[in-house]
Amino acid sequence: MSGYPESAPLGRTAGALREGERTATDHVEATLERVAEVEPDLRSLVSEPRREDRLRAAAAGLEERHPDPGSRPPLYGVPVGVKDIFHVSELPTRAGSELPPGDLAGPQADVVSELRDAGALVLGKTHTTEFAYMVPGPTRNPHDLEHTPGGSSSGSVAAVAAGLCPLALGTQTIGSTIRPAAFCGIVGFKPSFRRIPRGGLLIVSESVDHVGLFTQDVEGMDLAASICVPDWGEVPDPDRPVLGVPEGPYLEQASAVGRRGLERAVESLEAAGFEVRHVPALEDIEAINGRHRSLVDAEMALSHHGWFERHEGRYADDTAERIREGRETTAGTLAETRASREALRARLGDRMDEAGIDCWVCPPAPGTAPEGLDSTGDPVMNLPWTHAGLPAISLPAGEHEGLPLGLQVVAGFGDDERLLAWAETMAPALDGIDD
Structure with a gap:
């Protein structure tokens, strides 16, 4: 298959949309064409029946609210992928699982609201491993469709690398932002623990879950961080690090x-x-590795307690086994x-x-x-x-x-x-x- 990956740097895309070099509606149409071209094989996005209508209406609304380029928000018209463990107000959360979406529902994630307030358009939910842990989804690596894109933020990283969107949200409980970014040849950033608020996120491990970001360029990552990380500061002339x-x-x-x-x-x-x-x-x-995996399993058992009690048979075998093992962890060990x-x-x-x-x-x-x-x-x-x-x-x-x-x-x-x-x-x- 041809056409992978494709350049879509966030800094240049956001600047062109803000300054009126391209309209938000034109950019949405180009994005939808790209989705139609690559998604049948890439499979980065969770299916959505009326994606085209939703995005066209959102772009038209942006143009109506922000006719003056000089007053447009920083991510005006930028399509963003959202890993399907973040709640988005009008889209169901499935988390790569077979559980009823109604049981997983919750208020829109804080970081999604920040992106939308900054003018971003949610391109769609992106595929994740089941509950952002072990069992892979359908997404492929844009550089070679026979290889994994990494996970658990599989759909987000592939969507950015393939040029479907210049920015996407991921998470990291062990290596789910940094590793897939490397596998797909883009930039992945995981801030310090809790620097990006986690409200509206389905938690795997309360003590180590991080929100992560994907872009194709470091300049774009700085723009994304300035919006997603509260009280983000600039470092105008950094010394060269040792x-x-x-x-x-x-x-x-x-x-x-x-x-x-x-x-x-x-x-x-x-x-x-x-x-x-x-x-x-x-x-x-080796001891660090063992402690971390024990912590994740134990805390996943806690965060999934109610769902697992009601829907144990709907979990994939590997995920269910990790939860069962996590339940055996003593309070002292935790x-x-x-x-x-x-x-x-x-x-x-x-x-x-x-x-x-x-x-x-x-x-x-x-x-x-x-x-x-x-x-x-x-x-x-x-x-x-x-x-x-x-x-x-x-x-x-x-x-x-x-x-x-x-x-x-x-x-x-x-x-x-x-x-x-x-x-x-x-x-x-x-x-x-x-x-």
Whole structure:
């Protein structure tokens, strides 16, 4: 199939719509044409009977309310994909499951309301793994339809990479934003824990669920973050960061392809003048991995208690098994795993201070997107950073055998603005990395 992926940078798209270079209604028509062209094979969007009518009416309403380009909101007319675990006022939430949508219903998500207030149009719900956890949906990777796009934010990442929308919402409980962004060759950003409000989101794990964002460009990600993250600040002239490679058993979890991808990215950054230090870190990664997965299973059992009591037979076998195992977690073990998050956050912060580094650089996944759709890939390279609640971004960083590779960059807790500013200085050095 031809036509994948397609360029749709958020910054340029939003600017053209605000300034009147293209009308909102014309952009909606072009978007609908693109959806009709690619969706039969890509399958990024949850089906919606009257999508065309809804979007055309929304675009016409925007034009009526904002005739003057000088007063248009920042995302005027921009189509946005919404992972189907966020509530949207006029669309059902199914969460990739067989449960009755009425049981899952709730008020519109806070972040969706912020995007709409900024002028964005909801293109539609995007496919997710069942309840944003294990069981894959139907979405394919725009770079190769025989490979996974990653998950659980599968539909959101594929929609952005294929140019259906320049911005989409995802989440991350282990690696559901950073990993798929790398697999599909775009930018994925997971702010510090709770920086983006989670009201109106179906929760997997109360202690570690993050809202994430997808764009094709770092400049666009800064625009998206300024709307989605309350009290977002700007960093006008950031100093060049000192980068740290976390040496040890954590890094050894990556495949040879993933480690070589990191080496090439580091070589490119050093050639561009960045200082890179190799720092021993995460020596107890196996214990961290075990605590995080235990925490997620236990808290999913809690968040799904009522639904599981009523609809156990409608859950996929793998999801049901994780919930049953989570129910066996004792209160004491749950308290210990919750406490381990801030302990790891403090330990990583101390290690960064001791080594004199500003952020970590590491693989966003063990390698490239696996072949087949039965798995969304292993999130192990994202897990410790998610457990600690640290802000992370995935930047495109070359490819291997036609599939994208990325670079995961992780900053200290609360350093979200500086992370994006640093990423903007790093991105040019990662362009054009040879296989």
